[in-house]
Amino acid sequence: MHSYYSYREQPYVYAHYKIFTAEVASTVNESLLMAHLLNIETARNKKLYLLNHYLEEFRGTVFRQTMFAEFEKIIHEKVEAGEALTPALLSEIYRQLNVDYYGPGIVVDEDIDLEWARIPHFYSAFYVYKYATGFSAATSIAQQIIEKGEPAVSRYLNFLKMGGSGHPLDLLKTAGVDMTTPQPVQDGLDLFTKLVEQMETMTS
DSSP states (O other), rough: OOHHHHHHHHHHHHHHOHHHHHHHHHHHHHHHHHHHHHOOOOOOOHHHHHHHHHHHHHHIIIHHHHHHHHHHHHHHHHHTTTTTOOHHHHHHHHHHHHHHOOOTTSOOOOOOOGGGGOOOOGTTOOOOTHHHHHHHHHHHHHHHHHHHHHHHHHHHHHHHTTTTOOOOOHHHHHOOOOSSSSHHHHHHHHHHHHHHHHHHHOOO
């Protein structure tokens, strides 16, 4: 849908959009679908499955990708400071981030230390943060569509039609999301909290 509107509405030079906005567009419909399924599902086990699936999406896309981005930030800072990056150092940094992010309630075994070596996204510097921020923006847009209806739908469709005609942050503002503020991320975390509470209620 993003490509359809973008190439229909924009000249060729502006039709191709950035990865960041592509991540947003690819996730909005998924968020809307999940909200719809959670709203209509009455079978307890199926609803729990949907909640777990959505919570894992949050964990894997917002929480985990942010950890990846912090790992990249740390190792880039070390290189810029003239330090050598050895497998032992990378493993130590990666392990500590897992401990910090997941806390004492999770056992972080030694095998996780080398996971950094199998993540291909690290070949494209700071690619991963686009997953976390894109998911947050998409969640915010989807919530606006659910709560405000047609005005939010219209803003979102206009965003899709703008393709790559502006800076991604400016394009997202036309969709009602200002990624220069913490609000979209907070919106996503608020929804995550609500989903966790819903699951806890259903399993207590």
